[in-house]
Amino acid sequence: MATRRRIPFLLVAPTVLVLGAALGYPVGWQVVTSLQKFGLLQQFGQPPEWVGLDNYAALVTDPTLWAVVARSIVFCVVVAATTVVAGGLIALLMRRVGTAARLTLQVSLLVAWAMPVVASMTVWAWIVDWRRGLLNWLLERLGVDAAGHNWLAEPLSFFVIAAVIVVWMSVPFVALSIYAGLTQISPEVLEAAEIDGATGWQRVRHIMLPLIAPVLSIVLLLQLIWDLRVFTQIKLLQDAGGVVNETNLLGTYIYQLGTGSGDFGTSSAVSILMLVLTLALSWYYVRSLMKEET
Template sequence: MTVDSQGAVSTAPPDAPRGAAGTANTPPPLSGTKDVLQPPRGRRVLPAGLLPYLLVAPAVLSMVVLLVYPLVRNVILSFQQVNRKELITRKPEWIGFENYSELLGDPDFWSVVVRSVGFTAANVVVIMGLGTLIGLLLNRLGKKMRLVLSMSLVLAWAMPIVASVTVFRWLFDEQFGVMNWLMRTLGFSGYDQHNWFETGLSTLTIVTVLVAWGSIPFVALNMYAGLTTIGTELYEAARMDGAGGWRTFWSVVFPNLKPFFMITTFLEIIWVFKAFTQVYAMNAGGPDRESETLPVFAYITGPGQGHYGLAAAISVLTIVMLIAAMSFYFRLILKQEEQQ
């Protein structure tokens, strides 16, 4: 202990370094003001909140160029008469709503609309039903069998559409098809060079099998991914209450995966309703245009027959009908978000 010239007592050892006025170990007083970091000179600082908009600007610009501009041009084209003559002279004639009135008064157009709605409904029911069952199967299988089935689903999903159409046309070929051979082997008569594409209904049935075959893997794999998020204690509680398989599904699985079913159904309706390649590549909308859906109908009317203004009106009406049909699902999604 030492006593300095001011009479203050210090407990520091004599050889300790001394500061000014005996404040060797006293920390400097805190300042009431904070130091503000200044940007380096010559560098501009972006205004607050501008950076996120700059980051999404390329995506927005791409959407405008690739989606919005063609859609606007298509709507404008639907109000014009653009046939082969106008396409060559590049002098379209404004005709207002004549294309729409012609379509709405055409019974063939409404036949295609009914056919498209039925085709979409049948596909979505098959895809969602079988996809859900396969997803449940994936959740119950062992590791090795689950891997084999998952790889098979991925291969079916990744197969190009034109290649899959080629395979299905060979399967249902009139002369060398596997299906005719299988039906004859099973003892059915009348399948010697049977034409499976003889009617529009049989053609759309084959297309339905093709579309479902390519879309079920998406639903099944997503269903399995959703099932992994459900806790095992919920299944155990259901078993203790004596619930069977279907009761467990409706009381445990479906309520927990309701958002999955809504979003997946929403996506499948859009994908199936606008399916073009499968229908056109299978039989070009035939026979006698009996298997045409709205996208195929628009293509045959436009590039096929040269009525581009009328085809644009078909595509606009297709978009309007799809939005009207999906508004129901939008309301369900919003209602579910409010309940949460």
């Protein structure tokens, strides 16, 4: 009997060990490096200097870091919430339209989601280009004087453009996930509510949302994690004309410290801070999921 109980654990153990090694080594290396002075000389073989918590102490008093952290949290929360709302509305739309329209929507979402990030960012960079971009051309045709306006030069418009791009890339996953949850709701329950006089909004609010709450929780959790560590979209927009020091988020700030400045010790410390921040932001949702499992 005891042997039979151990069999599932023995079967899972190899996978757990591989995942632990694959995930544990990079995190362990980051922790050790964050406690060292690790710069360009160390890349050429010079032993790193052990500095303990000095990198963290320097970060605590660095106003630039806290500006980046605040900017990252605001961007993450706004974009994640917008993505879930937009994805939920599209999921409701797919539930109401006919088969042909639903299949067209689903294929369009899959194509947008499957598009490589760099390829799609090339198109977006052309759209917002201040010299020959589609956005300025369209605004000119609508009577708005936007000739030569650089949307990426101002931090506010930069992050609006970045938010639109990130939401556009993330909505397909959220919409399809929520739609999959909606398909599991019994039609008889909704029909009974409609017969009792419930409006469409009441059916959504009091029946659909509570029944798909686990799906909403997990997609929101994933979006918070993904949007907090967004890098490629921000970096490519910065390369296209953004002011780096005014538009850095945590991902690009870590890149700037490490690859750009060669200060891998400090960049590792920021990486650990980013990991802690990710856990802090997602803890509420993880705890909620654990309660539901219990």
